[in-house]
Amino acid sequence: MLARIxxxxxxxxxxxxxxxxxxxxxxxxxxxxxxxxxxxxxxIERVGGQVAHVHSSDQVTAYLSVLPLTGDESSVAISDGLxxxxxxxxxxxxTRKTRVVTWQEMPSMExxxxxxxxxxxxxxxxxxxxxxxxxxVLLSGREHHRLASLLPPVHVCLLxxxxxxxxxxxxxxxxxxxxxxxxxxxxxxxxxxxxxxxADIEQQITTGVHGPKALHVLLYSTExxxx
Amino acid sequence: MSTDNTTQPESxxxxxxxxxxxxxxxxxxxxxxxxxxxxxxxxxxxxGPANWEQLRDRAHAIKKHTIENLDFxxxxxxxxxxxxxxxxxxxxxxxxxxxYVAELAQRRGVQEIVxxxxxxxxxxxxxxxxxxxxxxxxxxxxxxYIVQLANERPSHINMPAIHxxxxxxxxxxxxxxxxxxxxxxxxxxxxxxxxxxxxFAEAQMGVTGVNYAIADTGTIVLVENEGNIRLTxxxxxxxxxxxxxxxxxxxxxxxxxxxxxxxxxxSGQKMCSYVxxxxxxxSSQDEEGPDEFHVVLVDNGRVEMLSDKQLRESLYCIRCxxxxxxxxxxxxxxxxxxxxxxxxxxxxVLTPQMxxxxxxxxxxxxxxxxxxxxDVCPVKIKLPDMxxxxxxxxxxxxxxxTKARKRDRLERLSFKFWAMAMKTSRRYRYVAxxxxxxxxxxxxxxxxxxxxxxxxxxSDTRDFPPLARxxxxxxxxxxxx
Numbered sequence: 107m108l109a110r111i112x113x114x115x116x117x118x119x120x121x122x123x124x125x126x127x128x129x130x131x132x133x134x135x136x137x138x139x140x141x142x143x144x145x146x147x148x149x150i151e152r153v154g155g156q157v158a159h160v161h162s163s164d165q166v167t168a169y170l171s172v173l174p175l176t177g178d179e180s181s182v183a184i185s186d187g188l189x190x191x192x193x194x195x196x197x198x199x200x201t202r203k204t205r206v207v208t209w210q211e212m213p214s215m216e217x218x219x220x221x222x223x224x225x226x227x228x229x230x231x232x233x234x235x236x237x238x239x240x241x242x243v244l245l246s247g248r249e250h251h252r253l254a255s256l257l258p259p260v261h262v263c264l265l266x267x268x269x270x271x272x273x274x275x276x277x278x279x280x281x282x283x284x285x286x287x288x289x290x291x292x293x294x295x296x297x298x299x300x301x302x303x304x305a306d307i308e309q310q311i312t313t314g315v316h317g318p319k320a321l322h323v324l325l326y327s328t329e330x331x332x333x
Numbered sequence: 334m335s336t337d338n339t340t341q342p343e344s345x346x347x348x349x350x351x352x353x354x355x356x357x358x359x360x361x362x363x364x365x366x367x368x369x370x371x372x373x374x375x376x377x378x379x380x381g382p383a384n385w386e387q388l389r390d391r392a393h394a395i396k397k398h399t400i401e402n403l404d405f406x407x408x409x410x411x412x413x414x415x416x417x418x419x420x421x422x423x424x425x426x427x428x429x430x431x432x433y434v435a436e437l438a439q440r441r442g443v444q445e446i447v448x449x450x451x452x453x454x455x456x457x458x459x460x461x462x463x464x465x466x467x468x469x470x471x472x473x474x475x476x477x478y479i480v481q482l483a484n485e486r487p488s489h490i491n492m493p494a495i496h497x498x499x500x501x502x503x504x505x506x507x508x509x510x511x512x513x514x515x516x517x518x519x520x521x522x523x524x525x526x527x528x529x530x531x532x533f534a535e536a537q538m539g540v541t542g543v544n545y546a547i548a549d550t551g552t553i554v555l556v557e558n559e560g561n562i563r564l565t566x567x568x569x570x571x572x573x574x575x576x577x578x579x580x581x582x583x584x585x586x587x588x589x590x591x592x593x594x595x596x597x598x599x600s601g602q603k604m605c606s607y608v609x610x611x612x613x614x615x616s617s618q619d620e621e622g623p624d625e626f627h628v629v630l631v632d633n634g635r636v637e638m639l640s641d642k643q644l645r646e647s648l649y650c651i652r653c654x655x656x657x658x659x660x661x662x663x664x665x666x667x668x669x670x671x672x673x674x675x676x677x678x679x680x681x682v683l684t685p686q687m688x689x690x691x692x693x694x695x696x697x698x699x700x701x702x703x704x705x706x707x708d709v710c711p712v713k714i715k716l717p718d719m720x721x722x723x724x725x726x727x728x729x730x731x732x733x734x735t736k737a738r739k740r741d742r743l744e745r746l747s748f749k750f751w752a753m754a755m756k757t758s759r760r761y762r763y764v765a766x767x768x769x770x771x772x773x774x775x776x777x778x779x780x781x782x783x784x785x786x787x788x789x790x791x792s793d794t795r796d797f798p799p800l801a802r803x804x805x806x807x808x809x810x811x812x813x814x
Contacts, residue, residue: 107423107425107578107630107632107636108404108407108408110632110636111403111404111407111578111636111639112404113640114636114637114639114640115401115402115403115404115639115640117402117404121405123405124398124401124402124405126583127394127395127398127583130391130586130590149603153606209621215570215621219534219568220534223530223534236604238603239603239604240604241604246620246621246622247620250620250621252563252567252621252622253567253568253621256560256563256564256567274589274592274593274604275586275589278585278586278588278589279586281585282584282585282586286549286550286552286585290417290613290616291417291550291551291552291612291613292610292612293611293612293613293614293615293616293620293622294566294567294609294610294611294612294621294622295609295610295612296563296607296608296609296610297604297607297608297609298606298607299602299603299604299605299606299607299608300606301606302558302559302560302606302607303558303559303606304475304476304522304558304559305492305558305600306474306475306476306479306492306493306494307475307479307494307497307499307502307518307521307522308361308364308365308498308499308518309364309365309368309369309492310499310518312518312519312522314522314523314526315475315522315525315526315559315560315561316473316526316529316530316559316560316561316563316564317559317560317563317564317606317607318560
């Protein structure tokens, strides 16, 4: 097919790599950390997500304890993210006699999938966030959060305030130099902006069609003064 | 509703007349297109018109560059996919692509396939091919699911069930799913979730389209709001992504430009709910995701389209649907009238190229040439120019039927006369003077009291205003005295 494409375009069989386009000058960026957090918060609320500031393990568990867990979906899925381990969320859930589902403890993908369908909440971390769209970004590799952030009807996402980028452009620049410059780029990168939604019937927005109906982002920072 | 998947591009006239007299369709089209266009213009205002123009120019430049060097970027993309454990299949025709997917499913013992919305799969007729091979395709996008249940074809690029009102969907669900009828949109959505979750739980193979393919990293990008694409690409053990060869872009920075444009143009969102970047197969058993990753690169006439310098730009399309929503023709007749996969202005340009000029002679004429499609296109495809160009080709190739040809000769004669008359200002004045004298003969009074001229055929559907009694120049001369 490549030969036919070359013939159609009138390109020579062995031609050198095309000259790159000149770099694109993008608009000015907000860089002030505090402004970024505020912008992220207002954007995520605009798309129907919820945000809370947390500074300790207690505050996270207090937030989780008021989320309803009922009926067939009474388990909680947690990923193996660093913050989740540091904040000892698994230990707290176990003291409350909640059934906890993790990737590590499952004998197979099949079993994990089955158990996840019985979870009411999925707790994961996010690697990055984008302020101007209220997006959280999850990279596969270090953490198993691909399904835990998708199957349960409620997704709780822990995010360190240090990892908020102003906008997509700055994240793409960062990723091109870092994760995607490696020999093996991350298998899956997921950008999540608000809960799952559809407007397929009369353009009326309805949430939770296939993915989570609710998205809670817990902004984690150590300084308690900001609260 | 009377629109179904038996419409053909050849019967465009009849299809559109049927659509125009369907009050439910008219209502559904108005709701959807008005909402989509106003959401888009709000989103563009937020970006700022100058920034928006800059982005569109950039997107156009990236597409131009990539298409001109498509061999280079495709080779790079395919090389990276394979290096990272994926499998690449080059499909020259629609049949090749369908056969590959069906045979793969058969070899793996798969009987049911979950699918996400993909215009490419519509183009190659994948669902039919799978059914013929004894495999059941299940559309999982809510709109596509509705269309599949109704045994219809999507009538919009990204709002497949745009032609259905909530009451249509309520009837359909009650009939096909055997549930109590409800018109509550939230309840109908929840029902679809339950039904489709059960299919996802069992699914062994998932088929998706591709929004962008990044040559530098071998990544495919999928943009959605519902989450069904995430489910389709992460639950089953086999993932097959089908893409037209024109979907490739050089790198992640280029992706940034397209993501900024796509959601805003399609639905007025700053960013769709989910954007997935998937690269190769999973690196180990300890990673989530499918065991197998296949990319099917489809030509299906695109290589030939590349050699056509005048229409090549139609391969820049990112399938946002903005040109459909603003098109005064689409807004009245909907997608099914176009009779093939791609409707609206972009469809009127793509269809003749893909299925043959002779089968789609009416489509390039289904435009008032108002230029709205060209104005909203996020990649600045010169749609009105291409529509004109196709009209000329259809005419030159003699595809228009005899009756029309006769009219065509008359038209050509009139324009020849017009050109002669306009050559010098003196001729123009004489002709105008003569016209004012003879127009009384063909004058008619309209129902609303206005006066217009009776010109054969032309004035059947529009007004031909008469010449003023005194010309502008004459009035000017009088006033300056």
